Amino acid sequence: MYNWAKALLVSLLIYSSLVQASPYPDAWQDIGRPATADELEAWDIDVRPDFTGLPEGAGSVAQGEGLWLDKCASCHGDFGDSNEVFSPIVLGNITPEDIASGRVAALTDSAVVRTTLMKVATLSTIWDYINRAMPWNAPKSLQTDEVYALTAYLLNLGYIVDDDFVLSNDNIHAVQAMMPNRYGMTTDHGLWSAAGRPDVVGSRCISDCNADTTITSFLPDYAMNAHGNLRDQMRDYGPFPGIQTAPEANVISAPVPTSTAPDALLLANGCSGCHQQAGPLLGPSFDDIMAKYKNQDATDYLRTKIKNGGSGVWGTMAMPPMPHVDEEALLAISQWLVAGR
Amino acid sequence: MTDSNPEPRGQLQAAPESFIPADLVSAISAKGINAERRGLIKGAFASALATMAGVTTAAGGDPNIVTLPEWSTTLGKSVATHPYGQPSRYESNIIRRQSPGLTQTDQASVAFTPLQSLFGMMTPSGLHFERHHQGWVDIDPRRHRFMINGLVKTPTVFTLEDILRLPSVSRMHFLECGANTALEWGNSAVPTVQYTHGMLSGSEWTGVPLSLLLERVGIDLSKAKVILAEGADGSSMTRTINIANALDDCLVAYGQNGEMLRPEQGYPLRLVVPGVQGVSWVKWLRRIEVGDAPYATKDESSHYVDLMPDGLQRQYTAIQEAKSVITSPSGGQRLKNSGYYCITGLAWSGRGSVKKVEVSVDGGRNWREAQIQGPVLQKMTTRFTLDWVWRGEPALLQSRVTDSTGYVQPQRAALLEVRGARSIYHNNAIQTWRVNRAGEVDNVQLG
Numbered sequence: 001m002y003n004w005a006k007a008l009l010v011s012l013l014i015y016s017s018l019v020q021a022s023p024y025p026d027a028w029q030d031i032g033r034p035a036t037a038d039e040l041e042a043w044d045i046d047v048r049p050d051f052t053g054l055p056e057g058a059g060s061v062a063q064g065e066g067l068w069l070d071k072c073a074s075c076h077g078d079f080g081d082s083n084e085v086f087s088p089i090v091l092g093n094i095t096p097e098d099i100a101s102g103r104v105a106a107l108t109d110s111a112v113v114r115t116t117l118m119k120v121a122t123l124s125t126i127w128d129y130i131n132r133a134m135p136w137n138a139p140k141s142l143q144t145d146e147v148y149a150l151t152a153y154l155l156n157l158g159y160i161v162d163d164d165f166v167l168s169n170d171n172i173h174a175v176q177a178m179m180p181n182r183y184g185m186t187t188d189h190g191l192w193s194a195a196g197r198p199d200v201v202g203s204r205c206i207s208d209c210n211a212d213t214t215i216t217s218f219l220p221d222y223a224m225n226a227h228g229n230l231r232d233q234m235r236d237y238g239p240f241p242g243i244q245t246a247p248e249a250n251v252i253s254a255p256v257p258t259s260t261a262p263d264a265l266l267l268a269n270g271c272s273g274c275h276q277q278a279g280p281l282l283g284p285s286f287d288d289i290m291a292k293y294k295n296q297d298a299t300d301y302l303r304t305k306i307k308n309g310g311s312g313v314w315g316t317m318a319m320p321p322m323p324h325v326d327e328e329a330l331l332a333i334s335q336w337l338v339a340g341r
Numbered sequence: 342m343t344d345s346n347p348e349p350r351g352q353l354q355a356a357p358e359s360f361i362p363a364d365l366v367s368a369i370s371a372k373g374i375n376a377e378r379r380g381l382i383k384g385a386f387a388s389a390l391a392t393m394a395g396v397t398t399a400a401g402g403d404p405n406i407v408t409l410p411e412w413s414t415t416l417g418k419s420v421a422t423h424p425y426g427q428p429s430r431y432e433s434n435i436i437r438r439q440s441p442g443l444t445q446t447d448q449a450s451v452a453f454t455p456l457q458s459l460f461g462m463m464t465p466s467g468l469h470f471e472r473h474h475q476g477w478v479d480i481d482p483r484r485h486r487f488m489i490n491g492l493v494k495t496p497t498v499f500t501l502e503d504i505l506r507l508p509s510v511s512r513m514h515f516l517e518c519g520a521n522t523a524l525e526w527g528n529s530a531v532p533t534v535q536y537t538h539g540m541l542s543g544s545e546w547t548g549v550p551l552s553l554l555l556e557r558v559g560i561d562l563s564k565a566k567v568i569l570a571e572g573a574d575g576s577s578m579t580r581t582i583n584i585a586n587a588l589d590d591c592l593v594a595y596g597q598n599g600e601m602l603r604p605e606q607g608y609p610l611r612l613v614v615p616g617v618q619g620v621s622w623v624k625w626l627r628r629i630e631v632g633d634a635p636y637a638t639k640d641e642s643s644h645y646v647d648l649m650p651d652g653l654q655r656q657y658t659a660i661q662e663a664k665s666v667i668t669s670p671s672g673g674q675r676l677k678n679s680g681y682y683c684i685t686g687l688a689w690s691g692r693g694s695v696k697k698v699e700v701s702v703d704g705g706r707n708w709r710e711a712q713i714q715g716p717v718l719q720k721m722t723t724r725f726t727l728d729w730v731w732r733g734e735p736a737l738l739q740s741r742v743t744d745s746t747g748y749v750q751p752q753r754a755a756l757l758e759v760r761g762a763r764s765i766y767h768n769n770a771i772q773t774w775r776v777n778r779a780g781e782v783d784n785v786q787l788g
Contacts, residue, residue, distance in 0.1 A: 202749035213704035
């Protein structure tokens with residue numbers, strides 16, 4: 001996998017030629033400044049598979065469950081099994097035999113949906129990712145103990161730890177030894193470095209080659225328009241115009257106008273992940289919200305609601321806070337909702 | 342948008358093929374076009390036009406010539422009407438597009454480059470594909486910081502001003518997502534080259550060689566085996582990169598195609614890792630840590646691992662092996678009539694440069710060498726063309742690249758035999774476009 005010596009030598013040769021070419025070889029050496037300890041602490045947050053970088057802390061499955069329902073379930077489902085917004089984290093395809101062997105057998109079954117816990121070999125990956133990137137709309141807002149608790153809850157959903165388990169920096173190595181797919185990765189391949197050996201190489205044959213030209217797959221007619229009318233996705237003059245795939249009657253000859261605010265704002269700020277115009281998604285439809293607040297003095301109320309989140313208005317599913325939505329967008333979206341369609 | 346006089350277009354509708362003697366057609370089909378055959382075609386056209394001249398002049402000629410168009414008879418617009426220039430309004434079809442249903446969110450998603458409508462080897466910055474993991478951000482360059490730490494003598498912070506002061510280089514490299522063509526492992530899934538291969542672009546990147554920065558901070562070469570690159574966005578995307586790549590040709594880049602990076606491409610700093618899949622070209626780059634072991638981050642454990650038929654997942658797959666695709670004619674396009682066409686496409690290799698491209702019009706039974714348009718650069722998209730006379734018969738178009746290491750792009754069946762159909766990433770199989778008798782082109786797979 002590693003061909004260090006040669007690559008290093010080549011690199012050093014390239015590097016030394018670069019430096020020697022300059023009449024001021026060290027003139028840039030004072031550019032930049034040493035990082036402070038506080039700066040390193042703030043940014044050096046990665047946790048390696050051997051748990052280097054893991055801060056001290058602890059969290060229980062029970063604490064994790066509470067946090068999960070509050071901050072995570074709206075996207076991932078109460079049990080991490082939702083496929084609505086993201087791929088499932090856990091679906092029950094992990095067996096005690098997998099935990100014992102360290103290889104998830106269901107990964108060879110093409111009918112089984114691959115979940116996070118089936119794939120990931122290293123517990124550090126899950127801890128690190130929750131810590132750096134979750135929740136989806138408020139990354140890096142979790143306390144260290146909360147990350148432990150959420151990790152513990154996920155492990156519990158996968159039947160890797162018991163209901164009363166408390167995950168900590170002291171026992172995390174022991175839990176790593178129970179990760180269901182801990183031996184499921186291989187680095188025995190040629191794609192780590194440019195010098196790697198290819199596993200499949202094509203034929204050099206140029207004439208009368210033994211090629212099977214049987215068509216085994218093509219898009220059926222009904223699927224040709226699934227990406228929209230292909231006629232409108234090509235240059236409409238020149239030698240290669242697009243095929244008309246939409247029914248002629250429905251063709252709109254004028255170009256579709258680019259989406260205008262607040263549609264663009266709804267998309268850009270992540271509203272569309274949970275709300276749509278008609279019919280409930282994870283949250284109520286915009287039509288329902290409009291019907292409720294139309295022509296009322298509710299602009300400020302809705303601005304606050306979007307920014308701070310809340311629950312109980314439309315059911316039990318909590319609306320997460322959306323602190324990233326700027327004031328201009330908050331105003332535009334709120335006014336639009338109050339104005340109605 | 343108004344187009345006061347869109348028709349007629351002055352196009353000769355008769356098939357050019359019918360002006361060309363049959364023996365010349367077969368010669369071009371078999372051996373391509375050369376100066377002699379090009380001359381013969383010209384002669385054939387000239388005599389055909391002479392016989393058609395009566396038809397055209399009977400109507401007084403092409404109204405776009407005879408009646409001067411408004412752009413020839415009016416005052417044009419002022420300079421700086423668009424202080425940052427825009428494409429013509431007639432090019433509004435040529436945009437990045439999403440594949441409906443591919444992702445459930447619009448922040449962790451993809452918008453594909455319209456390869457079918459682009460020329461040459463460069464991708465306009467505004468059409469460069471987008472792939473984000475937690476949305477894109479527009480960072481204030483004055484507040485952006487870049488840190489190098491880990492196995493170095495002095496963990497160091499650079500401002501953007503620092504980076505811009507350092508010695509810089511500009512190099513052209515392709516950028517391909519490891520999941521490009523992922524939708525096609527199992528079956529033909531999407532209709533056009535925009536969706537099959539549109540997570541590919543070629544750009545000129547400007548920045549500071551990473552090797553220079555690593556030397557500046559005193560990298561411990563006796564221990565360093567990898568680097569971790571980390572973004573400043575919400576996802577703070579992280580990827581482990583081979584130290585050999587880091588010391589070889591990686592750039593800490595701020596420029597793309599002569600201007601600053603676009604926000605969607607990581608403004609104001611991104612890592613450039615030539616030949617390696619796009620996910621490693623970390624955008625909004627805030628930190629590089631030098632380490633002695635890989636990091637197994639989310640995007641190299643849960644995603645960007647290649648599942649093999651035995652259930653093992655290949656981890657730390659990075660290199661984009663040699664690949665090529667015909668961009669015209671391609672899926673969803675239509676040949677208006679029989680006759681001469683210039684088949685064209687792109688080829689690239691993460692292990693070096695493009696040595697040769699061959700094109701087949703019969704599903705891989707017979708191959709002809711395509712013309713390579715220069716310059717041919719290391720780890721950069723390379724444009725190829727091939728003369729073709731289509732006689733209205735069904736055809737199966739394929740292209741096949743050989744790179745500077747001698748590696749030949751494989752047929753799909755050969756790739757599947759080893760890797761199965763579920764590995765998602767690194768599908769560099771030969772693409773087949775089928776042309777039917779009506780001239781319609783679609784995406785097919787062969788046995």
